[in-house]
Amino acid sequence: MSHEPRATRPVAFAVFSIIAGAIGWFASFELLTEYMKTLANPDYVPNCTVSVLVTCGPNMGSWQGSLFGFSNTIIGVSAFIAPIAVGVALLAGARFSAWFWRLYQLGLLGAFVFVCWLFSQSVFVLGTLCPWCMVVWSVTIPLWWITAFRPYAVGDVPLGAGAQRLFSRLYSWTWVIVLLCYVVFAFIAQMRLDWLSEFARA
Template sequence: MTTELRAPARPTAFAIFSIVAGAIGWFASFELLTEYIKTLRDADYVPNCNVSVLVTCGPNMGSWQGSLFGFSNTIIGVAAFVAPIAVGVALLAGARFSRWFWMLYQLGLLGGFVLVCWLFSQSVFVLGTLCPWCMVVWSVTIPLWWTTFFRPYAVGDVPVSAGAQSVFKRLYSWTWVIVLLCYLTIAFLAQLRLDWLAEFSRM
């Protein structure tokens, strides 16, 4: 009598989410990069994300915060968002990653999450603007981080004790609440500082 070994189910939903979120983030970063290059070529060029005095990306791209490491932050986005796309495609193809990979991937996403939080604070509290393409990047980086932080431990991709896995399973099931709270916090702080609701009502 032989025992048939079943291959573990592929995380299709998580893989597709990673691909879609990565693609959206990459597209927004690419748009910012192309607009930035156009402003370098033509000082009078008006970026397509300059909607109003408040909703604009021009001041962000031209500030030191927009080139934190000596080059445009958009280059980081174009390069970094390839990672979740590649991870999602690999998972759909049946790949299974080692513990070290998930730890390294989480570290990269944590760096992106921290950078997004810092850029948000600089944009709202220092520059006084809301960059449309930047907000798209924020909107996908936040769920990418929280989902990928909880999931590997919740599903056993990264082995932990039974008690710890139970905690991560519960946290993973509440990921959407944590992401929503992040969005609401951003909206609240932006409203408090910039009154963006009044600005959008005039548009």
């Protein structure tokens, strides 16, 4: 009888992936349903409309909101299934090949770049902050950075000892990088839109 030790399941990473994916999916679904309601009734006021600044109406109705010819919300509802599925599979004991992690990272990198672009369009072009969009941004940022470093740091993608130590150090600083991204986003939005004054008046 074999008594080889079973690989430790990455419970924390798996649970994080599930929760982040579920939050992103819910926010995307809310945006999609609100978008459909505005299509059915042009006078409908979306539930994310708080003020002239904090609203999703202009974003949904803009070309930026349908970059590929259909609502970006459809991308979110579809794409956020991936981290949920990855997290559930890891909890069940799945082990993915290196090619899978690289493909998954490529998808998350695309999501991160897309989020950065959408943020720039919201702040510098549309002049609004969409609450549900900000939820999507908030979960996409850590999903990307954590997954960018972790597979190399823990050996899921084999590297030389020196490279793995480097990624281990980077991985230990992940939350600092994530926090820095949040601060940069908030600072740019404040300089451009003065959102703190908006919330103070609310």
